Amino acid sequence: MSSTKLPIDPLWPRAGAWSTPGESTDLTIVGVPTSKTSISATNAHETPAAIREALRKYSTHIVAAGSPGHRGSETEIVLHEALNIADAGDVADPDTEDGEIAAAKFITELAAKSELVVALGGDNACTVPAALGVAEAHGGLASAGLITLDAHHDLRDGRSNGSPVRRLIEMGLNPRHIVQIGIADFANSQAYRQRAKDLGITVIHRDELHDRPLAEITAEALAIAGGGGGAIHVDLDVDVCDRSVAPGCPASVPGGLQAHELRRIARLLAADHRVRGLDIAEVDATADSDDARTVRLSALLVLEAAAGLALRA
Template sequence: MLAHDPLWPRAGDWPVPTGRSDATIVGIPTHSTSLSPTQSHLTPAAVREALRRFSLQSSLVITDAGDATEPDTVDATAFVAAIDAGLVIALGGDNSATVPVARGRNAHGLVTVDAHHDLRDGVSNGSPVRQLVEAGLSGTRVVQIGIEPFANSRHYADRAADLGITVITRDVLRHRPMDDIMAEAIEIAAAGGGAVHVDLDVDACDRAVAPGCPASVPGGLAAIDLRVAARVAGGHAAVASIDLVEVDAAADAPDGRTVRLVALCVLEALAALETR
């Protein structure tokens, strides 16, 4: 039982939208086409519970539209498209959630913070970037940050290059701060106008801070890097949507560190939204 303090209001427990919101939280609990066994459909509820461990002082109108009931179908795109909000923050689910959120928000640019290219053939959590490009998204307006060379094949690296995707590997992040890289990435994705979607794949983080991600590896991003990425995305006027994906709440450490990191990224984005 969490302590009650009227002078320390808890985050979360936001109302269902009844009109225009500054920001709307939505659950997209995709999992049925995942390449690895996962219970990622449990994660949106776990993140909502974790949000109550933190506080957010904000004058924004924040709402929670609940979860898509058919997240692994085209119905999820319509569900997102019906949301009237300045910023949509989607809680996955595996990386398949990126497709309905980006399409539902009519994104013309994409920034991913991810260890993987996600350019595989077929329909799975390993193919959302390829699916979006095939649906009309220009590869030149896709930026991928945090790519781990040992977690990808030469074939997919070549595919990214052929599509004109800007790739920023994990090594680059050792020499440049995340806020600079994110700001530059969003500008590339926003070139030509239209909305930008930001995919924050938590498995880009070091396995020590993201044990709840089946594909996280040692040597990934620090937790603060992901939080900074969320804050930059939330504060940029071109960003219409953000997703947080690839967390299996059932596989998290006993202290819930992965799920709590996702909750903090939600709050970072909301805090930055108020500065737009």
């Protein structure tokens, strides 16, 4: 991503100038730069830094729409005024077993004093320490829930970016509190589809998003993932998006979600008080298009998560 100097305007404050974590923080960002166990070649470890740079291209001002037909009922929010947002930097060596354990412990500490932790991946292996850390801060994996926005089931054998959901289940996450949204045709095998069925995972196929309102789908997902009474972690695997809007995702395919759909879902999920963690995964900043559209979308997902948090009742 180019580092073109951005104009300075005191009336147009930029996102990204966050503090360091304190005793109590509304939203804490942490980088989890996983990439070494990826099934396909990736430099996803470069992405947390690229997302942070891209955040500077955006403001922190939002206008949340009110009731349909009631113009003027919207809510204006300036995120850096409404929320205490901090950046805890990157964890070290999250691809190693010891590094993953240390990362999960660090995220547990962050989650204990934050309303929401946003982990910047990294490939999808980042979901293991991110979800585990959040769960351990709020009652443990047995009561936790997981919602994935992903074209893939991530139930593969072994240790890779294709196995985080299976690994979390083996660590103690109840699969009946897992919802997978956006699972795509031609991106999975029958064996892993059957594994999801056998485990009792709720799968909302990509086609359902053509016909059902996003608010209805997210409400269903939250009800299922929250069934254990613990914290919910959300995995935003950006390869759930159409390849035209996510060329920086090695496994994105034509026919996925549009950028506005993933952004809306991110805000809707983050607006629920049970969601205590969220990760943004599978973006390789070095493989992005010249206009950095995938990284820019990832930065906007950080801001949508913050917007959802600011809108919590």
